[in-house]
Amino acid sequence: MGFLSVLSMAQRFVTERAVAGDTLVDATAGNGVDTLFLARLAGERGRVFAFDVQEAALANTRDRLDREPSPCRLAEVTLCQAGHETMAERVPRSLHGGVRAVMFNLGYLPGADPAVITRTETTLAALEAAVGLLAVGGALTAVLYPGHEGGGDEAKAVEEWFGRIPGERAQTVVYRFPQKPAAPYLVALEKR
Structure with a gap:
């Protein structure tokens, strides 16, 4: 049967902590897979904010949402063409401390220029912003890709950031396949 993929495990962590009507954030919209997942989970009473610096990523995300057979059951989705490090400024202050994931x-972005990558400095700032947005009991998931140019350094820095979080602030976990050191892996936290 095998273990869940890192993407499926990230979705599982979120599904266990979020319900219809919640506010959720996709910090890296990409092709819209996580955005659609979150929009389905939050449902028509919920809200989703999706961030990406690339216009093509947001267009791909919008197309994926528009192809959904029952769009009326999706959460309201706000697409933000901005770096994820700006999420605290773009998510309304009234929602700070109330985001569930x-x-x-x-x-x-798969299929786009592989030289346009997430950067360690902005990712670490975005992680800090994300924890500030989360409700107690909320989840933060990060799928890391050490196998591409620059990905190993970013993955190491992000995993170290998760390791430095005080236990009274959050519980953290790493989900990885140790026989495949270059394979994607997941780090996640639950805010306390």
């Missing part, structure tokens, strides 16, 4: 899928 923030998902990151780091690296580059």
